[in-house]
Amino acid sequence: MKLLTLQRRMARAVMTPLTNSEHMRNRSPKGRSMRAEAASFIKPNDRLTSFERLEIYNRQYWFRIFSALSEDFVGLRAVLGDRGFDALSKAYLRDCPSTSFTLRNLGAKLEGWLRKHPRFVGNRHKLAIDMTRLEWADIDAFDGQAVTALKTEDLAGANPATLRLRLQPYIHLLDLRYPVDDLLLAIKGKDQEDEDFASNAFAEKRRRKRVAAVARLKPANIFLVVHRVDGWVYFRRIEREEFAILTALRAGKTLERAIAGGFRGSATPVEERAQNVSQWFHNWAALGWFGLSDKLI
Amino acid sequence: MPANRFNNFTDYGIGIGLRATHYDHILTRKPVVDWFEIISENFMIDSGRPLEILDRIMEQYRVVQHGVSMYFGSADKIDREHLRRLKALVKRTKTPWLSDHLCWGSVDGRYTHDLLPMPYTFEAAKVTAQKVREVRDFLEVPVVVENVSSYAEFHMSEMTEWEFLNEVVERADCGILLDVNNIYVSSQNHSFDPNAYVNSIPAERVAQIHIAGHSKYRKYILDTHDHPVIDPVWKLYDRAIQRVGHTATLLEWDDSIPSFDEVHDEALKANKFLASSALATAV
Numbered sequence: 383m384k385l386l387t388l389q390r391r392m393a394r395a396v397m398t399p400l401t402n403s404e405h406m407r408n409r410s411p412k413g414r415s416m417r418a419e420a421a422s423f424i425k426p427n428d429r430l431t432s433f434e435r436l437e438i439y440n441r442q443y444w445f446r447i448f449s450a451l452s453e454d455f456v457g458l459r460a461v462l463g464d465r466g467f468d469a470l471s472k473a474y475l476r477d478c479p480s481t482s483f484t485l486r487n488l489g490a491k492l493e494g495w496l497r498k499h500p501r502f503v504g505n506r507h508k509l510a511i512d513m514t515r516l517e518w519a520d521i522d523a524f525d526g527q528a529v530t531a532l533k534t535e536d537l538a539g540a541n542p543a544t545l546r547l548r549l550q551p552y553i554h555l556l557d558l559r560y561p562v563d564d565l566l567l568a569i570k571g572k573d574q575e576d577e578d579f580a581s582n583a584f585a586e587k588r589r590r591k592r593v594a595a596v597a598r599l600k601p602a603n604i605f606l607v608v609h610r611v612d613g614w615v616y617f618r619r620i621e622r623e624e625f626a627i628l629t630a631l632r633a634g635k636t637l638e639r640a641i642a643g644g645f646r647g648s649a650t651p652v653e654e655r656a657q658n659v660s661q662w663f664h665n666w667a668a669l670g671w672f673g674l675s676d677k678l679i
Numbered sequence: 680m681p682a683n684r685f686n687n688f689t690d691y692g693i694g695i696g697l698r699a700t701h702y703d704h705i706l707t708r709k710p711v712v713d714w715f716e717i718i719s720e721n722f723m724i725d726s727g728r729p730l731e732i733l734d735r736i737m738e739q740y741r742v743v744q745h746g747v748s749m750y751f752g753s754a755d756k757i758d759r760e761h762l763r764r765l766k767a768l769v770k771r772t773k774t775p776w777l778s779d780h781l782c783w784g785s786v787d788g789r790y791t792h793d794l795l796p797m798p799y800t801f802e803a804a805k806v807t808a809q810k811v812r813e814v815r816d817f818l819e820v821p822v823v824v825e826n827v828s829s830y831a832e833f834h835m836s837e838m839t840e841w842e843f844l845n846e847v848v849e850r851a852d853c854g855i856l857l858d859v860n861n862i863y864v865s866s867q868n869h870s871f872d873p874n875a876y877v878n879s880i881p882a883e884r885v886a887q888i889h890i891a892g893h894s895k896y897r898k899y900i901l902d903t904h905d906h907p908v909i910d911p912v913w914k915l916y917d918r919a920i921q922r923v924g925h926t927a928t929l930l931e932w933d934d935s936i937p938s939f940d941e942v943h944d945e946a947l948k949a950n951k952f953l954a955s956s957a958l959a960t961a962v
Contacts, residue, residue: 389783392795483720483785524727525730613727613728
């Protein structure tokens with residue numbers, strides 16, 4: 383047997399989902415006996431059969447990637463409950479195995495996958511999507527690419543009609559329907575407290591109540607920036623017009639066009655807009671949201 | 680034999696793995712530690728807090744990079760994006776040598792994130808050695824390979840694990856990160872004499888040694904890095920030191936991680952064996 387053949391066969395076995403009791407399946411997805419498959423390339427020893435030796439790797443694989451996904455999506459787990467999240471994880475990881483050298487990217491395709499598989503989230507689909515987007519943004523903002531922050535003097539003499547500003551690559555702009563930012567902070571905060579004080583059952587009950595309260599809310603527009611300051615990730619809610627301007631800038635629109643588009647359909651009185659824009663830019667610049675671009679002007 | 684071309688002619692002593700749970704202790708108390716081993720993948724990122732912490736630690740300590748996902752033994756081609764990121768980190772840390780495992784873990788672009796055992800065949804040795812050479816040439820730093828713990832053996836193997844290790848390092852002309860705990864774990868799982876393994880390795884190629892704890896189950900042992908080092912592993916370490924001399928030694932503790940001092944104290948137990956080796960050399 384060639385090296386590549388062996389590795390394909392073993393990887394296929396290792397990545398086959400476990401049974402509900404977390405053991406290796408007796409049959410492969412194609413119906414082949416896993417005992418025969420294991421025996422065909424793995425030696426037994428005096429204590430373990432070939433099947434049992436292969437099962438060690440099969441279980442390690444699933445425990446490792448389940449654990450990584452659970453750590454990254456504690457909010458989604460709270461929204462779906464443990465059983466719902468486990469079922470979703472198993473299906474997602476079967477459909478979208480890791481294609482990256484780092485487990486950091488394991489959940490990169492989860493939002494897209496969830497949109498195609500709404501049955502895993504029942505009547506909390508939009509809430510689950512919002513939470514998934516937020517948690518992925520949280521991961522990406524933590525260690526995503528940063529460029530040198532723009533200074534005021536970099537803009538001296540710039541013409542708004544041609545000026546294009548580059549938003550920091552690590553920043554995520556999210557238009558949400560549910561206040562998942564507050565929910566996630568509450569879940570993470572409570573998780574930490576519960577580690578110290580409460581029983582697991584009590585903590586789980588409290589999480590369920592909090593999620594249910596958010597799920598009952600009437601969906602409303604929430605505009606959120608996921609960014610970082612001094613290495614820590616923060617969530618900052620912004621106005622609809624701010625969101626539109628930042629989105630347009632990220633898309634490469636000139637400053638003039640971004641601002642004009644940002645106020646399209648806005649209820650903000652015209653005479654207040656200049657002051658708003660000035661204040662927003664002051665805040666954004668202070669937070670280092672703009673970076674130097676090679677095609678600045 | 681401490682300084683050799685495989686560890687860039689350095690003479691590092693006892694180090695421990697750099698773990699996030701100890702960051703505060705290290706940065707505020709500034710304990711005396713000879714060197715830290717970092718998991719390369721934790722810092723192969725674009726920017727952010729992990730790199731800022733690493734930079735602060737490197738202001739005061741020496742670090743050596745240890746990888747977990749190069750998969751020298753995978754039949755797949757090397758992931759160029761992985762190499763590019765790794766090289767950026769090598770430039771940042773100026774690691775004197777770089778280690779990763781003698782194993783495979785990905786196929787057809789899909790990653791298991793595990794250290795899967797190699798079939799001990801000449802074909803596998805050739806593929807693996809070629810990859811080690813490619814990585815070393817690209818990174819421009821000595822590359823050393825670590826023996827892994829294993830729970831399975833293949834029918835197709837044509838040699839013992841230590842013969843395979845020798846075959847790979849000779850073909851690649853690379854160094855060895857000798858993990859004595861992994862030798863012990865595999866010896867128990869596959870019923871071989873761990874001393875035969877240690878006695879067979881080319882001493883002049885050993886750049887570094889790993890020690891660690893493990894978990895014993897009824898029918899097998901798992902390499903869990905969540906316990907102190909047990910006596911049989913210390914004995915094996917002693918034997919290795921007798922063979923290779925005073926060598927950079929690192930304690931791995933990756934799960935149920937206790938306080939910094941507890942981990943460091945456990946690592947420093949290696950001093951007893953290093954000292955007796957030095958004494959023997961002097962005599």
